[in-house]
Amino acid sequence: MGKALRPKGWVLLAYLLPGLIIYSFVVLVPIFAAFRDSFYSWTGGPKKTYIGIENYKEILQDNVFWHSFLNNVLMTAYGLIGQVGFGFVFALLLMSKMVKLKGLHRTMSYFPSTLAPIIIAFLWMLIYNYNYGLLNAGLTKLGLDVLVQSWLDLTGPIVLLASIPLSWQNIGFFTLLMLAGLSSINKEVLEVAELDGATGVRKAWYIIIPLAKPTLVVASLLCIANNMRGFEHIYALTGGGPGNSSSVMALYAYETSFLRFRYGYGSALAIAIIALTMLLILLSTLALQRRDSKGGAY
DSSP states (O other): OHHHSOHHHHHHHHHHHHHHHHIIIIIIHHHHEEEEEEEEEEESOOOOOOOHHHHHHHHHOOOOHHHHHHHHHHHHHIIIIIIIIIHHHHHHHHHHHTTOOOHHHHHHGGGGGGGGGHHHHHHHHHHHTTOOOOOHHHHHHHHHHOOOOOGGGSSHHHHHHHHHHHHHHHHHHHHHHHHHHHTSSSSHHHHHHHHHOOOOHHHIIIIIITTTTTHHHHHHHHHHHHHTTTTTTHHHTTTTTSSTTTTHHHHHHHHHHHSSSSHHHHHHHHHHHHHHHHHHHHHHHHHHHHHHHHHHOO
């Protein structure tokens, strides 16, 4: 019966073909075009000068790019804590019996994910504002005037300050993702664990986290990919400033291509971003798989 209902191969291909064509023109063709242009010195005009791998040699010596790369890595670390970590904690709270109106909490937590990143950045720009921002106003009300400052002008914690809006926007998505994964755990296992005295943190650490590991791995990889290609929040919130202290790779590639009109070097930066992101995801996947194998051996 299953084979009779299964569509033929050409039918499946016919359904997939429109999406594949759109994906090819939107994603694959630009990537191949950028890879081709990365071997040229090009300012946007009709004339291109072939320079081989000189653009890639320049990337190896480009301190701003590698500083931007480190900022992306730092944002990823903050994202794993603020998005995946807190999303997991919120999912556990929503599964507990002590929380009421769970549907309302799910809706409200996911609502920021429906907003455009530019809107999120604008809202948090108002929160961080020195003169009328909610953060400084709250500190003033608490009598902590000594802590009032122009937050977006700080060079030290600026990456953390820029990562908070991104985590606030995406934490609802990861909460729902965790809820979907946690709902697949057999409730009888949890009940038996409670009877054995595993409650609270112990139950989460020794029972829930091992069983929810596939969901945690997927969420972590999604978070890494999202933070490594971050652009909109930084562009609208800080513009990469002060100086280049909050610059990220995508923003630097954008400025190089469309503000400095170095399209060849900007294309090489785009290829480098893709390569570094894929490398980081690959290393993370291998590390998680090795950890799983050790856990299985135990």
